[in-house]
Amino acid sequence: MANWVGQEFSSVDLGDKRLNQRLIKTVTSMAEHPGMSIPAACGGWKDIKGAYRLLDQDMGWEEIAEPHWDCTLKRATPEKVVLCLQDTTELDFNGRQTEGLGTLNYDARRGMYLHPTVMVTPERLMLGVTDAWMWARNGQQPKESCRWSEGFQRVAELKKQLPETQLVYVGDREADLLDIYKKQAETPEIDYLIRGKHNRILEDSSKLKDRLAAAPELGEIEFTLPKGRKRKSRQVKQKLKSTRVVLKKGNIPLTVISAEEMSPPAGQKPVRWILLSNRKVNTLAEAEELLNWYLCRWEVELFFKVLKSGCQIEESQLRCHKRLERILMIKMIIAWRIMYLMRLNGVAPEINCKVVFEPDEWRIIYASTLRKKPPKDAPTLRYMVRLVASHGGFLGRKGDGEPGVKSMWLGLERCYDIVNSVLAVREVELTYG
Numbered sequence: 001m002a003n004w005v006g007q008e009f010s011s012v013d014l015g016d017k018r019l020n021q022r023l024i025k026t027v028t029s030m031a032e033h034p035g036m037s038i039p040a041a042c043g044g045w046k047d048i049k050g051a052y053r054l055l056d057q058d059m060g061w062e063e064i065a066e067p068h069w070d071c072t073l074k075r076a077t078p079e080k081v082v083l084c085l086q087d088t089t090e091l092d093f094n095g096r097q098t099e100g101l102g103t104l105n106y107d108a109r110r111g112m113y114l115h116p117t118v119m120v121t122p123e124r125l126m127l128g129v130t131d132a133w134m135w136a137r138n139g140q141q142p143k144e145s146c147r148w149s150e151g152f153q154r155v156a157e158l159k160k161q162l163p164e165t166q167l168v169y170v171g172d173r174e175a176d177l178l179d180i181y182k183k184q185a186e187t188p189e190i191d192y193l194i195r196g197k198h199n200r201i202l203e204d205s206s207k208l209k210d211r212l213a214a215a216p217e218l219g220e221i222e223f224t225l226p227k228g229r230k231r232k233s234r235q236v237k238q239k240l241k242s243t244r245v246v247l248k249k250g251n252i253p254l255t256v257i258s259a260e261e262m263s264p265p266a267g268q269k270p271v272r273w274i275l276l277s278n279r280k281v282n283t284l285a286e287a288e289e290l291l292n293w294y295l296c297r298w299e300v301e302l303f304f305k306v307l308k309s310g311c312q313i314e315e316s317q318l319r320c321h322k323r324l325e326r327i328l329m330i331k332m333i334i335a336w337r338i339m340y341l342m343r344l345n346g347v348a349p350e351i352n353c354k355v356v357f358e359p360d361e362w363r364i365i366y367a368s369t370l371r372k373k374p375p376k377d378a379p380t381l382r383y384m385v386r387l388v389a390s391h392g393g394f395l396g397r398k399g400d401g402e403p404g405v406k407s408m409w410l411g412l413e414r415c416y417d418i419v420n421s422v423l424a425v426r427e428v429e430l431t432y433g
Contacts, residue, residue: 003358004031004337004356005024005027005028005031006024006028007071008067008068008071008333008337009023009024009027009067009068010067011066011067011070012024012064012066012067013063013066014057014059014063019054019057022050022051022053022054023054023064025047025050026042026047026050026051026054026330027330027333027334029041029042029043029047029051030042030330030331030334031334031337032413032416032417032420033413033416034310034311034312034331034334034335034338034409034412034413035310035311035312035409035413036312037315037316037317038051038052038327054326055318055323055326055327056323059326060325061132061134061325061326061328061329064326064329064330065129065132065329065333068128068129068333068336069128069129069130071128072119072127072128072129072130073130073158073161073162075119075127075128076119076127076128076162076165077162077164077165079121079127079165080165080166081121081122081165081166081168082119082120082121082127082162082165082166082167082168083119083120083121083122083168083170083293083296083297084117084118084119084130084155084158084167084168084169084170085117085118085119085120085170085171085296085297085299085300086115086116086117086118086147086148086151086169086170086171086175086300087115087116087171087172087297087300087301087304088113088114088115088133088147088174089113089114089115089304089307089308090104090105090111090112090113090114091111091112091113091114091308091313091314091328092104092109092110092111092314093110093111093112093314093316093324094108094109094110094111095110096110096316096317096319097319098316098318098319098320098321098324099319099320099321100136100138100320100321100322100324101136101138101321102135102136102137102138103137104137111136111314112134112135112136112321112324113133113134113135113136113137113144114132114133114134114328115132115133115134115147115151116129116131116132116133116300116303116332117129117130117131117132117151117154117155118130118299118300118303118336120296120299120300121347122292122293122296123343123346123347124296124299124343124346124347125340125343125344125346125347126299126303126336126339126340126343127340128333128336128340129332129333129336130154130155130158131151131154132329132332133147133150133151134325134328136321145174145177148171148174148175148177148180149177149179149180149183151169151171152169152180152183152184152190152192153183155167155169155190156183156187156190159187159189159190166191167190167191168190168191168192168193168293169184169190169191169192169193169194170192170193170194170293170294170296170297171192171193171194171195171297172194172195172297173195173196173197174197175194175195176194176195176196176197176198176276178247178249178250178252180192180194181247181250181252181254181276181278182250182252184278185252188278191277191278191279192276192277192278193275193276193277193279193290193293193294194275194276194277195273195274195275195276195294196208196256196274196275196276200247200248200249201247201248201249202245202246202247202248203245203246203247203248203251205248208245208256208274209274211243211245211256212241212243212256212258212274213258214243215241215242215243215256215258216241217239217240217241218240218241218242218281218283218284218287219239219240219284220237220238220239220240220262221237221238221240221284221288221291222235222236222237222238223235223236223238223291223292223295224236225271226295226298228298228301234265234268236261236264236271237261237262237263238259238260238261238262238271238291239259239260239262240257240258240259240284240287240288240291241257241258241260242255242256242257242258242281242282242287243255243256244256244280253278254276254277254278255276255277255278255279255280255281256274256275256276257273257274257275257276257277257281257287257290257291258272258273258274259271259272259273259274259275259291260272273291273294275290275291275294277290299339302339302405303335303336303339305405306335306338306339306405306409307331307332307335309406310335310338310405310406310409311331311334311335311409313327313328313331316328338405338408338409338412339405341356341385341408341412342385342402342403342404342405342408344356344381345381345382345385345402345403346402348381349380349381349382349385349402350380350381350382351380351381352378352380352381353378353379353380353381353383353384353385354378355381356381356384357378357384359378360419360423361415361419362374362378362379362384364418364419364422364423365384365387365388365415365418365419366379366384366387368418368422369387369390369391370387382402385402385403385408386402386403388403388408388411388412388415389403389407389408389411390407390411391410391411391414391415391418392406392407392408392409392410392411392412392413392414393406393407393410393411394407394411
């Protein structure tokens with residue numbers, strides 16, 4: 001579990017080998033205790049001072065992110081399809097003395113905004129963070145809608161490094177921008193899937209929603225809608241429609257898909273989406289594929305949950321916004337790792353747990369959890385993930401499904417402490433007898 005940091009940052013170059021080593025050590029300490037402050041996570045005074053000095057260096061957060069970007073592209077290279085998810089979240093630092101913060105939804109609330117791009121497979125395995133916008137509303141930032149079109153441009157640049165991988169830019173209603181559709185026409189090797197917001201005028205002066213209402217039905221699908229804000233997870237049955245249109249402004253052709261819930265539960269608002277894509281859709285299977293891709297967009301919402309609740313980024317007490325950006329990038333990488341482990345368990349549960357856990361790690365976790373001697377051969381990843389998650393409150397009952405992110409981050413933190421304690425005792429015994 002600890003060695004992943006060294007692997008992820010193996011190519012880091014901060015201009016000084018000592019800084020490189022300090023970054024790896026600091027990230028390792030924070031990954032072991034993602035919800036703790038820097039002093040609590042780093043422990044000794046020497047390491048605490050080293051962490052703060054690292055954050056004070058004259059460097060951008062991009063220099064910290066660069067080795068992770070490289071590793072993310074390596075993980076994406078063998079994939080046939082990779083979804084590039086984007087979304088924006090606000091980070092509330094109200095009451096902090098951090099300079100450089102701005103207003104949030106009203107003047108009394110102070111903080112900043114984060115707009116990352118995360119790469120996810122259609123099976124929902126998060127590969128990593130590839131880009132981020134960080135800004136505060138202080139009257140000096142450019143037009144905020146630029147984050148979406150510039151994010152698309154970043155994906156187009158990544159395509160040059162992933163020539164064999166189909167990249168799909170996925171965004172919510174805020175991404176329904178004419179500029180993105182124009183950029184895609186200039187770089188047709190990139191696909192997009194965006195939830196529609198505007199009832200745009202078409203080439204024959206009709207409206208998009210009117211044309212979609214008259215489109216033929218492709219069929220029906222059923223899926224589980226993930227848990228959201230003030231909404232429980234539930235089964236949804238939708239009817240799908242699709243048609244091809246040409247936007248009057250820019251003369252841009254695109255596909256429009258309507259997904260409308262049939263017979264929602266009493267008291268529940270029906271789930272209705274309009275999805276826009278450059279990809280042609282002629283069959284129910286093709287429409288269903290795009291809808292499944294859009295459902296993966298919830299992974300970025302889950303990523304924000306881990307970042308805020310698991311990594312406690314909004315509890316940071318740093319006084320300089322440059323420091324805050326650097327610690328935010330570190331926390332994003334840690335949040336990615338937690339989600340990667342959770343989803344890897346769903347994608348490849350039967351692989352050997354040695355892919356993730358060192359021999360000492362899985363043996364100590366096995367023995368301390370089950371109170372019995374570990375087996376000679378390492379168990380499966382699923383078995384070990386469930387043991388780890390049991391330390392975070394996962395009960396493993398028949399109807400519980402697989403562990404979620406909360407039980408994972410809590411379980412990992414406790415297992416780090418168990419493993420480190422046992423290894424420390426072993427080291428003392430070997431040294432002093």
